Amino acid sequence: MTARHLEADVRCGPIATVVDLHGDISSASDETLGAAYARAEACGPRPIALNFHDVDYINSSGIALIVGLLVRARKSNRALLAFGLSDHYVEIFRITRLTDFMSIFPDEELALASAKSA
Numbered sequence: 001m002t003a004r005h006l007e008a009d010v011r012c013g014p015i016a017t018v019v020d021l022h023g024d025i026s027s028a029s030d031e032t033l034g035a036a037y038a039r040a041e042a043c044g045p046r047p048i049a050l051n052f053h054d055v056d057y058i059n060s061s062g063i064a065l066i067v068g069l070l071v072r073a074r075k076s077n078r079a080l081l082a083f084g085l086s087d088h089y090v091e092i093f094r095i096t097r098l099t100d101f102m103s104i105f106p107d108e109e110l111a112l113a114s115a116k117s118a
Helices: 027-041 060-075 087-095 108-117
Strands: 007-012 017-022 048-054 080-083 103-105
Touching: 007 027, 017 027, 027 048, 027 060, 048 060, 048 108, 060 080, 080 108, 103 108
Parallel strands: 017 048, 048 080, 080 103
Antiparallel strands: 007 017
């Protein structure tokens, strides 16, 4: 399996900012993920939703990077949401207890509906 370099697009919306992730999340993703999160923060004080729909692989270093984003979100009192995770990674997020700090949704529509009511 060839690793796919992570790319991220940021969409500033009226309800939440969505970060569309494309590729694999590993230690090599640190700069890309951090820069995308900074761009998302610049959109304003709304929740940030991470779109994992086009992410096929997350290793333990990638999980650590996501934990780092949670720390940043909590420091700024900002909700961090996730959607589009495969069933496998939903289970990994549950096992690692990321779901204690981050709401996970099957799709963007449900994530944004939750952000709207927050």
